Amino acid sequence: MRILIVEDEPGISNFLKQGLQEESFSVDIAADGNKGLQMALSGDYDLLLLDWMVPGISGIEICRQFRKEFKETPIIFLTAKDTVDETIFGLQSGANDYIKKPFHFEELLERIKVQLRPKSGEHSVFTLGSITLNTGNHQVLKNGKEINLTQKEFSLLEFLMRNKGTVCRRTRIIESVWDIHFEYNTGVIDVYINALRKKLRLRDDENYIQTVRGIGYMAKEL
Amino acid sequence: MRILIVEDEPGISNFLKQGLQEESFSVDIAADGNKGLQMALSGDYDLLLLDWMVPGISGIEICRQFRKEFKETPIIFLTAKDTVDETIFGLQSGANDYIKKPFHFEELLERIKVQLRPKSGEHSVFTLGSITLNTGNHQVLKNGKEINLTQKEFSLLEFLMRNKGTVCRRTRIIESVWDIHFEYNTGVIDVYINALRKKLRLRDDENYIQTVRGIGYMAKEL
DNA sequence: TAAAATTTTTAAGTAAGTCTTAAGAAAGGA
């Protein structure tokens, strides 16, 4: 995660840089507004920390210009001024948050984390070797390439991956995926396992879906 | 936009309620933690205003419980305590922002708007391939040429573009665009998707609106 | 206020894709 600090006081900016680097952020500093805007517009940053008052273009103006191009990137203002009016002005110009100087580094850190927190809900993602299954957007990737699965195929694979490393009995599978309880005499599972192996192009030497004879199947890392 | 206030002091909660209603928010009040959590979990709200200290379950605890279920809904803390430590604690428990009492109503309002911005607020511009959608002036351009869409068509396209890259389930679409909850058995979505594809002249080789069989649709760059 | 135009919804036929069954081939275990 890359953060740009626009701040003219070296004391503050260096302090922040060090602190954020320790938190494994990648940090750049711009000491004046013109430089700051230019760097911001490069689009290289995931978050902007703007001082309210910097030489050259003001923080507010940077914010406004920047927002025209980048709608999503969060902006946090660092401001010595703590009158309500100006804070509002700042937020109206497109900032997401502001923090008053002097502030505790820990508080700033938390506010940064809040802004960077993943937006679209944490749908669970499962992995199996080179396969990634995302229940949120119903996508399966193999080596980053999208694999098109039908609903049944998807939910079968999901069931297996949720239970990675343990044997899935046929009865459990038929219950969870097909919602058939009590009795069953059908070969659907076999058919679908076959389809999965085919679509995922699982060769013998990378068959993540092992068959456990007489019991069922097991998804397993190699 | 519906807001839930969890606050035990009637003076504050009523003041807020009136102010927010004047800003055309729909506001409910819970006077204690248990009631608050219960109402919050109903899922009817777009934003939560939580007092730090309320009788019964604490604001922090409400926040934590609520986050388990609802990842997206913004939470703002109202707190009399202004020590840094506790603020951090609040943000860590899943809140998006906090404001210290006493506060100016105007500032609270701005913070609320900031939180609601990404969802439905502010006029924003979305792009999808050669298509540009501007919620501000309700315009859709394709290759710079204006496309005339009806209201429903527009809001369907807006919904898809806001969620570009992730699958939009039919239920979500029917909820967001048609405001139909719980049950539905109608083919409107299909009809409107068809209309969109037609009006946007999406050929097979540039169909930005993919159908995800059995699930819904997805706006996607090619 | 009625007529006209537009938008929204319903409905129905068609097309496309998915699911299940069934049956022969292959593989594993006794």
Place this chain on the structure above:
DNA sequence: TCCTTTCTTAAGACTTACTTAAAAATTTTA
């Protein structure tokens, strides 16, 4: 080897989505 279980394929049943037209509702116009 024989029997059982699993694999593989293909055809038919079924489900879902597409497309069109027309009815219903809403908005605009005269």
